[in-house]
Structures are given as structure tokens and as C-alpha cells.
Amino acid sequence: TRSTRPQRLLNAVRKHATRGDPQSVISAIDHFCRHSEWAMNIGDEKGSILDSVVSELNPEKVLELGTYCGYSTVRIARLLPPGARLITLEFNADYAAIARQVIAWAGLEDRVQLVEGASEDWIPRMKEHFGIETFDFVFLDHWKDRYLPDTKLMEDCGLLRKGTVLLADNVICPGVPDYLQYVRNSLSYKSCYFKSHLEYTKAEDGLEKSVFLG
Ligand SMILES: O=C(NCCCCCn1ccc2cnccc21)c1cc(-c2ccc(F)cc2)cc(O)c1O
Numbered sequence: 405t406r407s408t409r410p411q412r413l414l415n416a417v418r419k420h421a422t423r424g425d426p427q428s429v430i431s432a433i434d435h436f437c438r439h440s441e442w443a444m445n446i447g448d449e450k451g452s453i454l455d456s457v458v459s460e461l462n463p464e465k466v467l468e469l470g471t472y473c474g475y476s477t478v479r480i481a482r483l484l485p486p487g488a489r490l491i492t493l494e495f496n497a498d499y500a501a502i503a504r505q506v507i508a509w510a511g512l513e514d515r516v517q518l519v520e521g522a523s524e525d526w527i528p529r530m531k532e533h534f535g536i537e538t539f540d541f542v543f544l545d546h547w548k549d550r551y552l553p554d555t556k557l558m559e560d561c562g563l564l565r566k567g568t569v570l571l572a573d574n575v576i577c578p579g580v581p582d583y584l585q586y587v588r589n590s591l592s593y594k595s596c597y598f599k600s601h602l603e604y605t606k607a608e609d610g611l612e613k614s615v616f617l618g
């Protein structure tokens with residue numbers, strides 16, 4: 405049977421990246437997506453913005469909604485201190501299987517926990533299942549129509565604290581208008597937009613950084 409794009413992306417990582425070297429994994433995926441096949445990783449341009457937000461925050465407890473092949477998982481985890489924890493949620497079992505191997509190739513499996521399932525099912529179980537009180541940083545990159553309901557669900561489940569940072573990908577392309585309207589107008593958030601481009605293209609896209617004020 406024909407290979408899938410995520411499988412071809414993993415092959416490129418194995419071929420061109422060095423085991424235990426997260427930067428080489430990031431570079432191998434970006435090269436593959438620029439020169440072989442486009443894929444919906446956050447990419448190098450928006451990825452640099454992600455890096456700066458994570459580096460400034462130094463989070464201990466991180467939630468990523470939308471693993472895909474693990475590109476942003478590797479970007480975030482490589483910046484975390486060894487004691488920090490990143491829980492990443494992926495709905496698609498095939499993507500999850502590839503992501504586990506990409507994360508392992510980068511040598512970051514000790515600080516990453518990949519969970520398979522839907523955000524609306526897992527968010528209410530975070531506390532009792534993972535012993536998480538609140539998250540310091542949440543990266544939203546899953547179904548675009550779930551950004552808003554899941555943010556409200558995280559609020560209701562007490563997973564956000566004063567100062568928790570939400571960073572949302574694709575706020576222009578594909579776009580998340582209801583989420584943007586909420587975080588930009590709610591008195592519970594301080595929000596700002598980082599203008600950029602859709603991964604590996606010239607189309608406009610950007611990241612929205614929103615600090616929960618409690
Ligand atoms: O659709 C996107 N991502 C979501 C993929 C599915 C997530 C599924 N999933 C994962 C965890 C999880 C938990 N609960 C429920 C569901 C869950 C996406 C698309 C584009 C894009 C595509 C075509 C185009 F022409 C322009 C842009 C670019 C991006 O950067 C993207 O991120």
C-alpha cells in the first residue's frame with residue numbers, strides 16, 4: 405500500500421536528522437515540507453515566534469492540542485527544563501504513531517506524554533488522570549472549531565491560572581474568528597497578534613497570544 409505523507413516525513417527525519425538532536429529533526433522536517441511535500445506543521449517562521457514565547461515563559465506544565473507529526477512538540481520540548489512536562493493530544497491514531505517516533509528520534513520522550521483522543525473528552529480528565537493542577541502554557545493547533553469551546557472548557561475545569569499563556573496557531577488561515585473575537589474582547593484575557601505566514605507559503609497567517617487574567 406502507498407505510504408502516507410506523515411510516513412514520508414518520518415523517513416526524511418530518519419534519513420537526514422541525527423538521533424538525539426532536536427534541531428536536526430526540526431531542520432529535516434522544514435526541508436522536507438519546503439522542497440518535497442507541504443505539511444501542516446507550524447513551520448520555521450511561526451516556529452520562531454513559538455520558540456520566543458516558550459523561552460520567555462519557561463513553563464513547567466505544557467498542554468499541546470494537536471500533535472500531528474510532532475514538529476511543534478519537538479520545538480517546545482527542546483526548550484523545556486528536564487523536570488518540565490508536555491502533554492500533547494492527538495485525535496488521529498496514524499499521526500500519533502508517527503509523532504511518537506519523531507519525538508523519540510529527537511530524544512525528548514522523557515518530557516513528553518502523547519495522549520490519543522478528543523480534546524473535549526480529555527480536558528475534563530487532565531487533573532485526575534495526569535495529576536495536573538493548572539497549565540502554564542497551552543498551544544492550540546487542533547480542529548479550528550474547537551479552539552473556543554475547549555478554551556471555555558479549560559476555564560470551567562480550572563486548568564488555567566492567573567498568567568497562563570494560550571498561543572493559538574492559524575488564527576488567519578484557516579482562521580478561528582469566534583476564538584479571536586472571544587479572547588480579544590473578554591476581560592479575562594490580555595491578547596496580542598503576531599503576524600506571520602502560513603507555514604512554507606507566502607499566505608498571511610499568525611499566532612494569537614492570550615494571557616489568562618483569572
Ligand atoms: O487543520 C489543521 N490542524 C488541525 C488538524 C486536525 C487536528 C485533529 N486533532 C488533533 C488533536 C485533537 C484533539 N481533539 C480533537 C481534534 C484533534 C491545520 C490546517 C492548516 C491548513 C490546511 C490547508 C490549507 F490550505 C491551509 C491551512 C494549517 C495548519 O497549521 C493547521 O494546524
Ligand SMILES: [Mg+2]
Nearest residue numbers: 446545573574
Ligand atoms: Mg497549525
